[in-house]
Structure formats: structure tokens, C-alpha cells
Amino acid sequence: MSVQTGRVPRWGLVDVVAGLLGFVLLSALVQALVRMPALATQPQLRWALEQIVAGWLPLVAVVLIACFWRGRRSLAADFGLRFQPVDLAIGLLAGLVLRASAVGIAELTRAVSGTPSTPYGGGVGADPLWFALTAVVAASIVTPVVEELYFRGLVLRSLQQAVLGTGTGTEERAPDRHRLAAVVAVIGSSLLFVVFHLDGVPETAAAVSRLITLFIVGLVLGCLAVLTRRLGPSIVTHMVFNLSVAVIDIVTSATSAPSAPILG
Template sequence: MTPNDGARPREVRWGLVDVVAGIAAFAVLSAVARVLVRLPGVGGEPALVLGIEQVIGGWLPLVAVVLVATHRRGRRSLRLDFGLRLRPVDLVVGLGVGVGLRLAALGLAELVRQATGTRATAFSGGVGDPVLFVLFAVLAASVVSPVVEELYFRGLVLRSIERAVAPAGSTDARRRRAATIAVLGSALLFTAFHLDGVPETAAAASRLLTLFVVGIVLGLMAVATKRLGPSIVAHGAFNLTVAVLEIVTPPAVTG
């Protein structure tokens, strides 16, 4: 018998306040990261710049908010609060969806290229420094980022919107409406977090549209399965295909 046997379940109090806290923390720490990368001796080190931007300006605020939400305002379990669990079938489904999303993104990019006469893809070709490539293009982008972002966007954000729109005891119709709003809302915020200024080209705009569609698909997976395993794998596969494309694309010729 454990100390918690027979204890009353912890009340879940996390919600939109925590989502806003995540947005604020992201904005503040992103600004801090921008200052740090301009310090003498830092700007000339690409690996250090990428690390600061990724960890301080990206992962840290999202992870911190999710952990505080579950520990202070939830059930102290990422599985119970936000559905962080993986089943074997998630690997197959997630891989298929992730690759399918990348193919759709490439198709959209090609349509933009043909319509505007401009280059719509940004694959330079080659891997450069193999160590940095593995660290940032594979491990960071395809393993760590999907877990962190899915915990925040499809875990905290999506579920907070659902709970706000359809509190406990709501009708089935209201819960379905809440799920729709939550999927769209989390996808919009997901896209906004990846916004790097106002898009000035058709290719940049198509990238944002792609991210929004990806956010919707990942949100639907989270709602349908009630867990984050499928969306994490799909997100990771979607990002990993960029590394694969960089490997198979001939290096750009300059000069």
C-alpha cells in the first residue's frame, strides 16, 4: 500500500492562465536569447548560437510552464494531465502521417514555385559538420522539439481550451464543439510560435500555411487518441524528413 492509496485525487486547476504564462515566458526568454547571441564571442560560434536559441528561447519556457502546471495545478503526472504516453501502434501511424505531411508540404511548395517563379524550398544540400547536423537537425529537431512542443501545444494548450469551452458535465455536442475550437486554437498558436516576422514572400506564407495544417492534423490525432504518442511521432517524422532531404539534395553551388 502506497502513501497515496485511498487519497482524494488532486483537483486539476491548470488551464488558459497557464497557456498565457507559456506565451509570456516564451516572449521573455526569446528576447533574452536574442541578447545573449549578440554578446562578444558568442555570435561567431554557430553551435552556441543555435543552442541558446533552441534551449533558452524555445524549449525552456514551454517545458517550465508544462511542468509547473502539472506539479502545482494538476495531478503531477504528464500522462494523466496531458496524455504523454506511447503505444506501439503510434509508431506506425505517426510515421505514416509525418511522412504524408512532408509530401503535402513539398507539393504546396512546388505549387508556390510554379505560381510565382521563385524557389519555394530552402534545402541547401549536404550536412556540413556531421556532429552539428546530428545534434541539431536530427536529435534536437526530430526528437526533443516534438516532445516539448506536443506537450505544450497538443497537451496543455489544446486540453485547456477544451476544458474552458466545455467544462465537466457538458453535452456531447458542446464537447465536440470544444474539440474543434481547441484543435484550431492550438494550431494557430503553434503557427504563431514559429512566426519569424511578417512573411514577405509567397514561400514564407506557404510555410506558415503548412505549419497551420500540420498543427490541425496533430491536434486531431491528439483528440482522437486522447494521448500524445501519435502526434509526437508524426511531428518527429515530419521534422526528420528535412534532415533526410538535406542529405539527398546535392550541395548548392556558389560563386
């Protein structure tokens, strides 16, 4: 479908709220379904319901509806879904720095709360193929694209538009208004990013550090989207940040596995 460059986008905060409501409703429905005894012995089906139906579906649906029904019919024109070669370098550096920061925040929170350290409990598990599907393909490739389209695409740009409005003041005030819109958009999208990942009221040091980390990650991803005006850097950063966990799991499993017998 061709890009309608002359079409004025009508998407905005209404679409953001629609995505939030869809997420809440589908999450409640899925939680009711996974409590059924028939699903108790079907962990893979439960994962598919929770990740695909409750996680990806409402965000993808609202972004596509906003773009193709209420926008320019181009994810690049509406939400900045564009990539440049430099995005790989930006994403790699930012993703690794964020992962190192996440480790530091976790340790600092643990020390402040007096929580004793515990051994790392991750790993590949008994099914490497399932690990590759969930930890690499789903968590490190699909999820970053879906979440960046919604949070740093639809949410961030809708907040910017809401602050800027139409016919805002004189040319002298325009730069200040644009800076205010950027700050509100980055902070607002970061807070909503944290809310979407809440599993309840945080009661442990690990849960608190996770929320702090999510907010910082949201701020960095939002700043990248605002500064570059495209989602390429934030998507690659998000991918590297998530993939680093899978890499740690793989290394942990390799180093803890028993030595193979030497043949010959």
C-alpha cells in the first residue's frame, strides 16, 4: 500500500489508551484461561497465550490500526520505523551499557536492602530449541520490535503531539515547546513502559531493581528515538539488552555442564 504523505495523521492518545485497554482486557482473559486445569500441563501453550495473545497482539493491533486507518499508512512515516547502518553500532554500545547498568543497579539495591546474594539461576534448560525460540527469537527479536513500535513509536509521538498541539505560539517559543514535548514524551513513555511490565507491587529487592532498570532503559530508548527521529537505534539497543540475558544463560550452562569424555 502506498504512503499517503499528504494525509494528516489522526492517531494520538486515544490510540495509546486503546492499546492499554486491549492489553489489560486480553491479559485478564488469558490469566483466566491459564488457570484452567486443562492448561496446567501445557506450559508451551500457556506461554503462547501469555506472550502472543496478551503481550504482542494488543500492541501490534493498535499500532497497525493507527497507521493504516488513522495515519499515513507507513510505519516509517508515522512512527519512524527506519534503520541506518550506524544504528547497529549505537544499539550495541547502548545495549551493553544498559545491561552493565542493570547489573550494577541490582547489586546496589541488594546491598541497600541487606538482601543476601543468591547464585544465578538461569540457563538454557533441558530443551535448547525451546530456549532458542523463547529467549532468542521471541524475547530478543520480536518483543523489541513490537514494544518499540508501541512505546517509542505510537506512545512517544502521541505525547509529543499532545504537548505541541496546533498553532502553538510564536516562532521564538517554538524551540522551548519542542524541548518540553520531548521531555514529557520520553518520561511519559518510560513510565508506561514500566507499568506494562508490572507483575504486581514490588516486594523484593530484585523486583525494585527491575522496575528502576526498566525506567532507565525506557529513558535511554526514548532519548534515542527523539534524537534520531527513527526507531532503528532503540530497536537494536532493546535487542542487545534482551539478548545479553540469553548469552549469559548460554555461558552459564556451558561452564556448569560436566566435561564431555575424550574419545579415541
